[in-house]
Amino acid sequence: MIRLLVLLLLVANAGFAAEREGTFDDPVLEQRYWNLIREIRCPKCLNESIADSDAPVAADLRREVRRLVASGATDEQVTEFMINRYGDFVLYRPRLTPTTWALWAGPFIFLAVGSLVFYRILRVRRTQSLDEDISA
Numbered sequence: 001m002i003r004l005l006v007l008l009l010l011v012a013n014a015g016f017a018a019e020r021e022g023t024f025d026d027p028v029l030e031q032r033y034w035n036l037i038r039e040i041r042c043p044k045c046l047n048e049s050i051a052d053s054d055a056p057v058a059a060d061l062r063r064e065v066r067r068l069v070a071s072g073a074t075d076e077q078v079t080e081f082m083i084n085r086y087g088d089f090v091l092y093r094p095r096l097t098p099t100t101w102a103l104w105a106g107p108f109i110f111l112a113v114g115s116l117v118f119y120r121i122l123r124v125r126r127t128q129s130l131d132e133d134i135s136a
Contacts, residue, residue, distance in 0.1 A: 033069050
């Protein structure tokens with residue numbers, strides 16, 4: 001029983017060590033790496049960054065980002081690589097392109113339409129008398 005417990009602890013420790021393996025010696029590169037993996041969305045998990053996701057694809061993407069940062073790629077180059085591979089979806093803050101105009105303009109359009117509807121309702125209610133029977 002104790003042997004099994006020791007074996008489980010060793011396996012768990014090895015898994016944890018593998019995740020932290022390969023940290024950068026340079027704190028600036030390490031910070032760039034963490035900033036990048038927090039800004040890239042996991043293609044499988046949909047609402048988690050690759051830093052937070054435990055999915056195998058997220059682990060692969062973390063390794064790829066680490067490789068690109070270690071090879072001297074800029075943040076823009078890493079981002080472009082991910083976009084070319086997975087599309088604009090992988091960014092939490094998508095770029096402003098013709099394909100994302102609706103995404104960026106949508107909230108403002110809904111706000112404008114909602115304001116117009118609200119204004120029209122108020123205008124109609126101002127003309128109604130308080131004595132008017134609603135059920136008729």
